[in-house]
Amino acid sequence: MFLDVLRRRNPRFIEASMALHQSGQIPANSYVLDLDAVEDNARTLKTEADKNGLKIFAMTKQVGRSSSFCHAVQRGGIEKSVAVDMACARATHRAGMQVGHLGHLSQVPRAEADAAARTFRPDYWTVFNAEKAHEAGRAAHKAGYRQNLLARIKAEGDTFYRGHEGGFEAADIAAVADGFDRIEGGRFAGITTFPALLFDHESRKVKPTPNLTTLSRAAESLRRAGRRDIEINAPGTTSSVLLKGLAEAGATQCEPGNGIHGTTALHVVEDLPELPAVLYLTEVSHLSGGRAYCFGGGFYIDPIFPDYPVKALVSPEPATDAASLLEVEIPPPSAIDYYAMIDATSARVPRPGDTAVFGFRGQAFVTRAYVVGVSGIASGNPKVESIENGFGEPESWPV
Template identity: 80%
Template sequence: MFLEVLRRRNPGFVEAAMALHREGRIPANAYVLDLDAVEANARVLKQEADKQGLKIFAMTKQVGRASSFSKAVMRGGIDRSVAVDMACARATHNAGLKVGHLGHLTQVPRHESNAAAARFRPDYWTVFNQSKAVEAGAGAKAAGYVQNLLARIKAEGDTFYRGHEGGFDASDVVAVAEALDAVEGGRFAGITTFPALLFDHASRKVKPTPNLATLTRARDALRKAGRSDIEVNAPGTTSSVLLAGLAEAGATQCEPGNGLHGTTALHVMEDLPELPAVLYLTEVSHLSGGKAYCFGGGFYIDPIFPDYDVKAIVSDEPTTAASALLSVEIPPPSAIDYYAMIDAEGPRKPKVGDTAVFGFRGQAFVTRAYVVGVSGISKGEPKVESIENGFGEPESWPV
């Protein structure tokens, strides 16, 4: 899906990544980032967020929390991150981003709360229950400040991915606010959910989920109770073209992730302001039984679309030509992706060592892939800035 968009909208990136691989400067099994495009995308998102009066926090987990990605985002004007877990918080903090939001989607483990408060002092900290609020407040008190707490809320009919459930009952939000205000070291600052926006396959558009209406109702209840300064955090499927709608619904915060590298589902359907800025690159290892086996390790293809014919550009030279496209069988999620299998029975047969480039929406942080940041592509001067693992830590490749 995304490979077609990459070939059409950012072919120089594809060819630069292939050239670097052919020269032995980046490894197989790597998510490669066009840092120039990331910076430009961040600038577009930040300018629109400012126009709509939204605070903006960058999500980095999809591209393995890469330090060079964080720095490109900062050059684009976004200076804060949302940390999906403590690993994200550590990586983005080390890269120079301020931790703007901690605790959502993943709560902070009990024995890490004091360290999180002392080291990161997040602007906002999401809690799913009173016990987690007390832990966050205790950490903040020990660090000498008062922590802004966001209550994750839920209501009947809201949409959650399986395994993402949890939070306070939205109908009790006024009492929840009072309880969080009573937490020593903490104060109630607002409400959050996920996802607030979601791609709809039938209409091929991004639509509000019931969760966004739940946030709006909860905000109105809080205002009626006399609370006027309420943060409304509304993440999910964030492109710059959707921020006006979020602001109109009452959101005060947005958290682009895939939007920063042009890989929301909507980016396949429409040419949005953000350019595609990530690809997955590997190489052919061997041939067997009519298949060319390419190295895996990064084949977590985020299942936002129904199954489709996955293709790759397979070549021994940089190209985006349609003639270089071959179908690929990806191992099922139940299997370890040591290899993927490229069709080798057609007229153009892959060779051992050929470069293979994929375009899909990945989640690099749950893989064992490298993450490679490349600058200078827009100027025709590509330079590898970083080769890291999914925790934003340097890898001593090829040693």
């Protein structure tokens, strides 16, 4: 779905990636990052966040917590990360980013709380219940500071992805805040939810979810209780064009992830300021029965989209032309994606060793793909900066 946008808006990125693969510098089964575009996108988002008084934290899971990605984001002015889990916190900390937000979406396991406080000392730590609040407070107290706690809240009618549920009842937020302030090592800082914004396929626009209204109502309850300077963390579908509206709705924090590499759902239907900066690259292995089998490991079709025909650019040399586009069958999520099957019945027959480039709204951290950062595409001097796994750890490739 994102391949058309990539071909139109960042063809040099595709060509450079294919050339690097053909010269043996990028492995098959790789999410490849245009670090120049990532830096520019981060700068655009940071500028707009500053203009609207929003704290901004970078989500890195979609691109496998890549260290070179983290460095590019920092060069663009976004200095802190949001860690979706402890693996994110470890990887971004290792890459030199301070952890701005921890505990959302995944809570911190009990045995890791002390290490989280001692090592990362996050600006904000989200908790879903009193037990987790006390764990965070105790850990911070041991580390010698008081932890800013965000309460994940919910109300009847809110929208959550299946398996993401949890949090405090929004109607009880004033009492929850008082309880946080009584925790040794903790203090109440604000509220959060996810998702606050969602792409609507029918209207092809991003719309606020009921959760954003829940945040606004909870914030008003807190103000009536005499609380001021409440942090309102409102992540979801974050592009720079949406930050003004988010701030007007009361948000004080935003957390771009796909927006930093130009792959939110809105980027499919509108040319937004952020340039597409990630692609999936692999290689044809063999032919059988009218199909060319390409190496898998990183295929991920985001379930936020309805089914659509998958295509890839397949060529032994850099190419973005329509003649190089071939239809592809990807194994269903219930199967292991050892290979995907490319149509080999047309005039353009793929050959073993050909490069195949896909455009996905990736989630590299749930795959077994490599993550490759490439700099110098804007200047015409592409260079591989890092080859890592989905935990931001260097891979000894090709050995």
